[in-house]
Amino acid sequence: MAKSARRGPYFCGIDAAMDVVAGKWKPLILWELNNxxxxxxxxxxxxxxxxxxxxxxxxxxxxxxxxxxxxEVYRQVPPKVEYSLxxxxxxxxxxxxxxxxxxxxxxxxxxxxxVPAAVDEPVG
Amino acid sequence: MAKSARRGPYFCGIDAAMDVVAGKWKPLILWELNNxxxxxxxxxxxxxxxxxxxxxxxxxxxxxxxxxxxxEVYRQVPPKVEYSLxxxxxxxxxxxxxxxxxxxxxxxxxxxxxVPAAVDEPVG
DNA sequence: TCGGGTACCCACTCTCAGGTAAGTACGTCT
DNA sequence: AGACGTACTTACCTGAGAGTGGGTACCCGA
Numbered sequence: 153m154a155k156s157a158r159r160g161p162y163f164c165g166i167d168a169a170m171d172v173v174a175g176k177w178k179p180l181i182l183w184e185l186n187n188x189x190x191x192x193x194x195x196x197x198x199x200x201x202x203x204x205x206x207x208x209x210x211x212x213x214x215x216x217x218x219x220x221x222x223x224e225v226y227r228q229v230p231p232k233v234e235y236s237l238x239x240x241x242x243x244x245x246x247x248x249x250x251x252x253x254x255x256x257x258x259x260x261x262x263x264x265x266x267v268p269a270a271v272d273e274p275v276g
Numbered sequence: 277m278a279k280s281a282r283r284g285p286y287f288c289g290i291d292a293a294m295d296v297v298a299g300k301w302k303p304l305i306l307w308e309l310n311n312x313x314x315x316x317x318x319x320x321x322x323x324x325x326x327x328x329x330x331x332x333x334x335x336x337x338x339x340x341x342x343x344x345x346x347x348e349v350y351r352q353v354p355p356k357v358e359y360s361l362x363x364x365x366x367x368x369x370x371x372x373x374x375x376x377x378x379x380x381x382x383x384x385x386x387x388x389x390x391v392p393a394a395v396d397e398p399v400g
Numbered sequence: 401t402c403g404g405g406t407a408c409c410c411a412c413t414c415t416c417a418g419g420t421a422a423g424t425a426c427g428t429c430t
Numbered sequence: 431a432g433a434c435g436t437a438c439t440t441a442c443c444t445g446a447g448a449g450t451g452g453g454t455a456c457c458c459g460a
Contacts, residue, residue: 159386165379166303166372172382176448179290193407204449209408229457230406240382247378248290254371255289258296258364262283300418317437328419333438354427354436 169247172218175211177203179248182237185221186245190236220244293371296342299335301327303372306361309345310369314360344368 162168173179177200184199185191191199197208212235215221220241226232237245286292297303301324308323309315315323321332336359339345344365350356361369 162379162383163304164307165376165381165383166307167379168383169375169379170297170303172379173294174447179294180287183288183290194405205408206410206450207448210448225407228406231408231456233407244378247374250371250374251293252289254368255286255291255293255296257289259286259289259292298417318435328421329438330420330440331418334418349437352436355425355438357437 169244172215172220172244173248175207175214177207177211178215181208181211181215182220182241182245182248185235185237186242190224190234193233193235196235215241293368296339296344296368297372299331299338301331301335302339305332305335305339306344306365306369306372309359309361310366314348314358317357317359320359339365 159171162171173182180200180203181196184196188195188199193208193212196212197203197205200208212221212223216223219238222236222238224234224236226234283295286295297306304324304327305320308320312319312323317332317336320336321327321329324332336345336347340347343362346360346362348358348360350358
């Protein structure tokens with residue numbers, strides 16, 4: 153695994169939270185799972201344009217270790233795995249929402265463009 | 277300079293905000309400046325145990341470019357430079373506070389320790 | 401039989417954030 | 431004279447995060 157997380161010591165709460173959301177796709181995964189409630193691996197991959205399978209798996213595993221996402225495996229012939237947010241994951245997403253608003257505001261201020269985004273783009 | 281920021285395109289607001297707070301010490305700098313209102317370079321260096329001068333300067337410059345901090349230079353014989361948060365910086369800090377609370381909560385849940393954080397002694 | 405779908409694992413490569421250590425110019429303290 | 435303080439700048443190096451491209455085991459439709 154990458155480095156199995158540091159889990160402190162931290163300078164402050166923000167440091168601790170950042171440790172958990174650090175990763176190119178983690179906030180997006182959080183967002184995606186929060187919007188859809190539950191998503192399969194391939195659905196997530198399609199929902200995050202540009203993510204590689206390796207990074208997606210790696211991030212999902214780390215977030216599972218961190219207690220943010222729940223992984224439900226169905227023993228079926230075509231494999232089926234469903235990912236969803238735990239309570240902690242949901243609360244983290246809530247905590248991130250104000251940051252998201254700030255970012256959106258900032259994007260408008262500076263006229264930054266948004267990435268094209270796939271069919272099922274987040275509501276924001 | 278490092279890479280002079282990406283400034284989009286972003287997937288969403290969180291992405292845009294993360295682009296700006298990404299950096300090992302940026303949240304701490306924000307925190308420090310918010311707490312003290314205005315700080316000199318050396319004060320910041322002492323306030324962030326472990327930061328190197330290079331990274332501190334680099335982060336401060338990027339945050340200045342991003343419109344988060346204001347840099348006031350006094351033409352004096354012993355140089356004096358004061359850093360403070362702009363309105364955007366203050367609002368970002370506010371937006372980060374909920375994330376900070378979440379992180380603090382998480383630290384308590386998992387009993388993670390906090391870094392010693394002495395004001396001017398390296399402890400090591 | 402071939403291609404496509406599921407959900408991964410593994411080895412290799414590479415970029416860049418961050419760390420280390422030195423130098424600059426000027427002044428005060430000891 | 432030399433150490434220490436201010437606020438930086440510059441060059442070099444390392445390591446982890448991320449990307450690339452392959453393989454696995456199974457099944458389904460054409």
